[in-house]
Amino acid sequence: MAEHEHVRVAVIGSGFGGLGAAVRLRREGITDFVVLERAGSVGGTWRDNSYPGCACDVPSHLYSFSFAPNPDWPRTFSGQEHIRAYLERVADDFGLRPHLRFDSEVKRMTWDEDELRWHIETASGSLTADVVVSATGPLSDPKIPEIPGLDSFPGRVFHSARWDHDFDLRGKRVAMVGTGASAIQIVPSIQPEVGKLTVFQRTPPWVMPRMDRAIGTAERRLHQALPFTARLRRGLLWGIRELQVQAFTKHPDELGLVEQLAKRNMARAIKDPALRAKLTPDYRIGCKRILLSSAYYPALAKPNVDVVASGVSEIRGSTVVAADGTETEVDAIVFGTGFHVTDMPIAERVVGVGGVTLAEAWKGGMEALRGGSAAGFPNWLSVIGPNTGLGNSSMILMIESQLNYLADYMRQLDTLGGRTALDARPAAVDRWNRRVQERMKRTVWNTGGCTSWYLDASGRNTTVWPGTTSEFRQATRRVDLTEYEVLRKPAAANEKQTPVRSEATA
Secondary structure (H helix, E strand, C coil): CCCCEEEEEEEECCCHHHHHHHHHHHHCCCCCEEEECCCCCCCCHHHHCCCCCCECCCCCCCCCCCCCCCCCCCECCCEHHHHHHHHHHHHHHCCCHHHEECCCCEEEEEEECCCCEEEEEECCEEEEEEEEEECCCCCCCECCCCCCCHHHCCCEEEEHHHCCCCCCCCCCEEEEECCCCCHHHHHHHHCCCCCEEEEECCCCCCEECCCCCECCHHHHHHHHHCHHHHHHHHHHHHHHHHHHHHHHHCCHHHHHHHHHHHHHHHHHHCCCHHHHHHHCCCCCCCCCCCEECCCHHHHHCCCCEEEECCCEEEEECCEEEECCCCEEECCEEEECCCECCCCCHHHHHEECHHHCEHHHHCCCCCCCECCCECCCCCCEEECCCCCCECCCCCHHHHHHHHHHHHHHHHHHHHHHCCEEEEEECHHHHHHHHHHHHHHHCCCHHHHCCCCCCCECCCCCECCECCCCHHHHHHHCCCCCHHHEEEEEECCCCCCCCCCEEEECCC
16 A cells, blocks of 8 residues: 555445445546455455355345346355355456455544545555545454353354364364354254254244255356346346335234244254244244245254254353253354444444544444434445345345445535535434334334344344335435535645535535
8 A cells, every 4th residue: 555645535345335336436437446455355244254054145136236247146045155256256347456455454544624534544554535435344243242261162162254164073062152144054054064063042033945046057048148137037036025125114913924934944844842942933023134044944953953042151161051051062162143233343443523433423323324424424434334234135235225325425525626525414314313213113123022133232223224225225316415514625725724614505
């Protein structure tokens, strides 16, 4: 990284959000930008999560950019290696390589109120930027619970997102802590090779069959020869999920039929009534993300697998002790315990107006105007920010909507001219957030009777969007300048001056 480098835009992260932002900037004619990536390659969560069985639970043709269709998806639900390869191709096909700065973890970002710029310190050097696009993603920093005795465990310990590929699981006694989306893929993948697998389950998930299949050569050739067929396929996948949203957001009681289908899925594989009782949730389906697997329940029924319907309370030497008193000797502990979603570590490193960190601004809960702009953090935009998550569809749809907003944001700055910044008005952020939270009250995520990672420490849902992707696309189609304060630095000033705040007009 060049000394004293300055860029128009600094994008943080090179997963779907970061690469999508980079492509959109280039398509808008903006080439003065860098993509800061803490690792040594692109891919984000699809680079970090390389555990056995890792795959997407959204159909491939919907879990890809609309501007970068892939007619060669090998399966209807693609695996991690295929998605990562897709992102590498996006970086190549759209000329993003010159903009990438690997091994450049952001240590601190500080807003300069006089210069109207962000000062960014990274592991590879420092730079300044007019605009920051934070695309670090909510599933990037693994969360391992604080368990007494864990530090003295003599065996191997790792998180699903930091899989230890050097550790040979064959014949080992393994504890799988957690039963979320990663765990239900890991369990059937490692069950045939481990000696004993003990699954520690605090809350059972609802699991539906995974209707996965290979996409044949003829099917792929059709999509290559007639691209509209792939667009039609994507449109149908999108439309079905849009129609499902009402049940999640307005009429959770309609999900009862889906629960019956999930119970039948379990009954086909789990014949033991006692085990079925352990695995049957007591909350409304959809309250937590509905998981997809046709292999999870059959794996749990195998003789070398035990399910402990209790969380882990402590570790005594090589013994894992559950909250119900169950003791299990293991050689390795694998945590599938999720990520820092509502308390993202990056928030501690973003310093806005008046020296306030994003973490301090969000101490009462995350909130951002239209999911992207936080008050007191001028020219800072988040991709997959507060209340932009989905419970039943593809996050790529939400990302592309936020990229539309980014594009218009940059156009507005160009129209305003000079050294200019936009700072979201607190009243606008509050108005947006109140509307979102009001709509959230009726959703299954708030009324379904579960505790999930969608909720923050105070029980508020700050992660999920309570509507359709079409509604979000409409809400982010353009920047409304009345929702921002315009900060200007006088063009003729050669000495330090306080920028002028002005009332914006639409």
